[in-house]
Amino acid sequence: MLLLEERIRRDGKVFPGNILKVDSFLNHQIDVRLLEQIGEEFYRLFSADRIDKILTIEASGIGIACIAAQRFGVPVVFAKKTQTKNIAADVYTARVESFTHGKVYDVIVSKEFLHAGERILIIDDFLAKGQALLGLIRLVRSAGAEPVGAGIVIEKGFQDGGDLVRQTGIHLESLAIVESMDDDGTIRFRH
Amino acid sequence: MLLLEERIRRDGKVFPGNILKVDSFLNHQIDVRLLEQIGEEFYRLFSADRIDKILTIEASGIGIACIAAQRFGVPVVFAKKTQTKNIAADVYTARVESFTHGKVYDVIVSKEFLHAGERILIIDDFLAKGQALLGLIRLVRSAGAEPVGAGIVIEKGFQDGGDLVRQTGIHLESLAIVESMDDDGTIRFRH
Numbered sequence: 001m002l003l004l005e006e007r008i009r010r011d012g013k014v015f016p017g018n019i020l021k022v023d024s025f026l027n028h029q030i031d032v033r034l035l036e037q038i039g040e041e042f043y044r045l046f047s048a049d050r051i052d053k054i055l056t057i058e059a060s061g062i063g064i065a066c067i068a069a070q071r072f073g074v075p076v077v078f079a080k081k082t083q084t085k086n087i088a089a090d091v092y093t094a095r096v097e098s099f100t101h102g103k104v105y106d107v108i109v110s111k112e113f114l115h116a117g118e119r120i121l122i123i124d125d126f127l128a129k130g131q132a133l134l135g136l137i138r139l140v141r142s143a144g145a146e147p148v149g150a151g152i153v154i155e156k157g158f159q160d161g162g163d164l165v166r167q168t169g170i171h172l173e174s175l176a177i178v179e180s181m182d183d184d185g186t187i188r189f190r191h
Numbered sequence: 192m193l194l195l196e197e198r199i200r201r202d203g204k205v206f207p208g209n210i211l212k213v214d215s216f217l218n219h220q221i222d223v224r225l226l227e228q229i230g231e232e233f234y235r236l237f238s239a240d241r242i243d244k245i246l247t248i249e250a251s252g253i254g255i256a257c258i259a260a261q262r263f264g265v266p267v268v269f270a271k272k273t274q275t276k277n278i279a280a281d282v283y284t285a286r287v288e289s290f291t292h293g294k295v296y297d298v299i300v301s302k303e304f305l306h307a308g309e310r311i312l313i314i315d316d317f318l319a320k321g322q323a324l325l326g327l328i329r330l331v332r333s334a335g336a337e338p339v340g341a342g343i344v345i346e347k348g349f350q351d352g353g354d355l356v357r358q359t360g361i362h363l364e365s366l367a368i369v370e371s372m373d374d375d376g377t378i379r380f381r382h
Contacts, residue, residue: 029304030253030267032260059249062221063267066254069223076221076254113220 001041001175005189007034008154014181018156026153027060027125032067038175039068042123042151045173046072049148051121053077055114055140057107057132064153065123072121077114079107079136092143094135100128107135109143116144127152127174130161137168154178157190192232192366196380198225199345205372209347217344218251218316223258229366230259233314233342236364237263240339242312244268246305246331248298248323255344256314263312268305270298270327283334285326291319298326300334307335318343318365321352328359345369348381 013021025031051072056065057079065076083105087093091108098105114120120140127133133150140147147170155162155174165172177190204212216222242263247256248270256267274296278284282299289296305311311331318324324341331338338361346353346365356363368381 023301024303028268028271028301030257030260030269032257032267033264035257036261059253059269059271062250062253063257063269066221066223066226066257067261069221070227070258073224076223077219078221078250078254080219080250110214110219112215 001038003037004034004153004176007031008176008178009187012187014183014185014187016183018158018181020154020156020178020181020187022125022154026064030063032063035064035067038064038153039071041175042068042121042173043071046121046149046151046171049121049171050119051148052118053114054121054123055079055109055136056123057081057136061124064125068123068151077109079109079139081105082108092139094139094142096131096135098131107132107139109139111143114140114143114145118143118145119148120145122147122150123152124150125153127155127161127165128159130159130164133161133165134168137165137170149173151175192229194228195225195344195367198222199367199369200378203378205374205376205378207374209349209372211345211347211369211372211378213316213345217255221254223254226255226258229255229344230262232366233259233312233364234262237312237340237342237362240312240362241310242339243309244305245312245314246270246300246327247314248272248327252315255316259314259342268300270300270330272296273299283330285330285333287322287326289322298323298330300330302334305331305334305336309334309336310339311336313338313341314343315341316344318346318352318356319350321350321355324352324356325359328356328361340364342366 149171152174155177157177179188179190340362343365348368370379370381
């Protein structure tokens with residue numbers, strides 16, 4: 001998505017350790033007009049998949065998912081992250097290891113809001129090592145629902161998450177795939 | 192807002208201890224069509240206040256703020272909650288005591304995204320004891336920006352947060368004010 005790549009080039013900030021900060025338009029300050037374009041693109045890519053519901057994960061996926069969901073005309077469910085040891089019986093859960101933060105947490109969704117047979121599109125801002133997304137996929141399957149697609153705004157193509165998710169057979173679409181980043185701030189995209 | 196009151200009556204769940212759960216449409220599963228109506232109502236109530244930016248707090252305020260922001264044509268900034276002891280120098284911060292969760296946390300916003308003179312509308316899902324909202328108001332003022340309004344979806348009118356916030360002189364609008372809840376599930380609204 002050219003508009004998004006241009007925005008990442010213009011306003012993204014590269015830090016040592018392959019860190020890309022897009023705080024100014026995606027995950028701290030949010031440009032809702034850009035999210036409308038992103039939602040439109042996700043609709044173009046996934047409308048044929050007959051989506052019943054969009055699933056995302058707190059916090060930075062929520063705005064993206066809500067504005068995309070307007071276009072699809074479906075509800076959003078956002079999974080919650082918890083480190084509580086006692087997981088209630090009325091939730092679906094998946095354990096996720098965060099490499100970024102060096103900790104393990106559970107993602108949970110109330111059983112009220114995921115049902116067998118539902119066709120789920122998972123939306124998130126970033127895909128790097130893929131652990132959160134793979135956790136959401138397991139969680140959807142544990143509900144008997146079908147994770148038909150995953151829509152990602154920015155994939156770090158030099159990490160292995162994208163390959164791991166593609167191996168599950170899910171229809172994965174990343175609107176911008178970063179091939180490499182240099183410490184001088186140069187960003188190359190995969191096309 | 193009658194549509195919202197009807198939805199709370201129909202789908203809200205009352206639990207002992209004055210707990211009102213609106214998980215099915217507002218803060219776990221999200222009805223984006225309802226959020227569009229809520230955004231429209233916030234626009235009606237606050238458009239005369241010439242808003243430059245909408246500020247909310249993770250996680251459940253984000254969807255509400257983003258869809259309202261589409262109507263206003265302004266960006267959203269969401270404050271992050273942290274319990275980290277080391278607060279960076281490049282953020283505005285306010286300490287908040289959560290009565291619900293019995294802990295103290297900091298809300299932070301990067302100094303890049305709040306500027307002196309900006310007219311800020313704060314949006315959140317719930318107002319009860321008001322500590323989070325009062326923290327956001329302090330945070331906005333510490334940036335030299337002006338917290339001109341606060342838009343709340345559901346206020347618990349039997350708790351003192353609404354009075355505390357109104358005493359600050361800020362234009363506060365709550366779309367539904369719960370006057371009382373009974374253990375049998377009866378909800379009364381203030382008009």
